[in-house]
Amino acid sequence: MSRAGLEVLIRRVDPDVPLPAYAQPGDAGADLRTTVERELAPGERAVLPTGVSVALPEGYAAFVHPRSGLAARCGVALVNAPGTIDAGYRGEIKVIVVNLDPRESVRFERFDRIAQLVVQQVERVRFRQVAELPGSARAEGGFGSTGGHAGLDPASGTSGQVAEGGPTGGNRYASVVSDREGQ
Template sequence: MSSTVRPPVDILIRRLDPELPLPAYAQPGDAGADLVAAVDAELEPGERAVVPTGIAIALPDGYAAFVHPRSGLAARCGVALVNAPGTVDAGYRGEIKVIVVNLDPRERVSFRRGDRIAQLVIQQVEKARFHEVAELPGSARAEGGFGSTGGHAAI
């Protein structure tokens, strides 16, 4: 089986803080490029903060960037992103900021300037045209909502 590797998409980036690294992929094949904190931040249990990253980007039309959490921070520290994934639209030119929350019930979480706090995934997105109808066509799932397909044993 052969795979087709698409060339990378060119993203214009403005470094708002010249001392911080640009987003980078840690390993070959990674989907997300690491974003770092531009400032120190301390979060008590249950506290959230908006952490700047020191970069702004210009995406081509038809693309969006999505700010995803880092799984290691979630597993080790209970850190999550409030609006995961955060969406960066093609027309946005401001600084990318990460809304982090400390979900650990007991321990404070500290971020230092330069710490990797999230990852940026660039994706091609489709534009949709919405057509209002009186009724939608049927499907196997129909109106089954949250958890309607099962997946774990009931307690």
Template sequence: MSRAGLPGRDPVEVLIRRLDPQVPLPAYAHPGDAGCDLVTTEAAELAPGERAVLPTGVSIALPDGYAAFVHPRSGLAARCGVCLVNAPGTVDAGYRGEIRVIVANLDPRESVRFERFDRIAQLVVQQVEKVRFHEVEELPGSARAAGGFGSTGGHAAQDGAAQDHAAQHNHYAAVAADEAADLKGQ
């Protein structure tokens, strides 16, 4: 067994910089955990429906071919209604800024308070593949075809008429290019 506990697999070496000298380094709570805990370096209170961008006090340098994904903590979701707005957030290998976490309080009645060094998210590092796109006139067929949201049934699946209506009336909100650029790397 290797040091990572998997045959033939050593841990990926990731460089980390503490931007706050007192912040604990991200750590795995239990053997076999996929994500290591990220904490906030600032106290914050979120009223119902409010969101905030919380700093973690760390920046990392991932090796090429890897990315880190900021996932929500299930305990915060279950107990407090806290979610991550852009879950999972993506930290690209070339990003060297502070990892910041966009949290939202979905509880309709109660505020949520975070104290300095409270665990707010988990970081999962994964190997990622590069792809080369080849434009074609048509894609090959598949069993699913163009079936999208709710197409496999399950809880509250729409009937065929409602799906057809939804497909004909796609509603969306456009994000201005400069707004998207403001959030690059987060």
């Protein structure tokens, strides 16, 4: 079944930039491109312009998500992922990128795809203060409480428990760095 989709007004700040586009049918995110050339040294971050601004309908927001290929191949992440574009914002969409690769610089060329824009309907809620929250199966279990990763002891670099005796919660970045150093 095909859906017509929500109409979002868009303005090119840079007249030559390609409009955001979905790479494949069914994709949730439309690719955003940068309008500048920029090289990032290891650990460096930058604010990259996309050359577009949007007018979202009331009750919607757009979220700027990282591109998994940039993360996997180059170690590029977004500092505030996802970035939130509110319905009332009319300025140019900009993306804060960081190079997490410990050794290699990454270079962006004009019109490289740097992020994905996901538009979603959002609810405006009323907050009601209470003395106690109702119970749930998860209760106050937070970071790493549902398991799924053996973890890495930050002090020794080994799998297992942290010094305090709790699970590490899965420091995946440290695991990737350890894997690279072992090669």
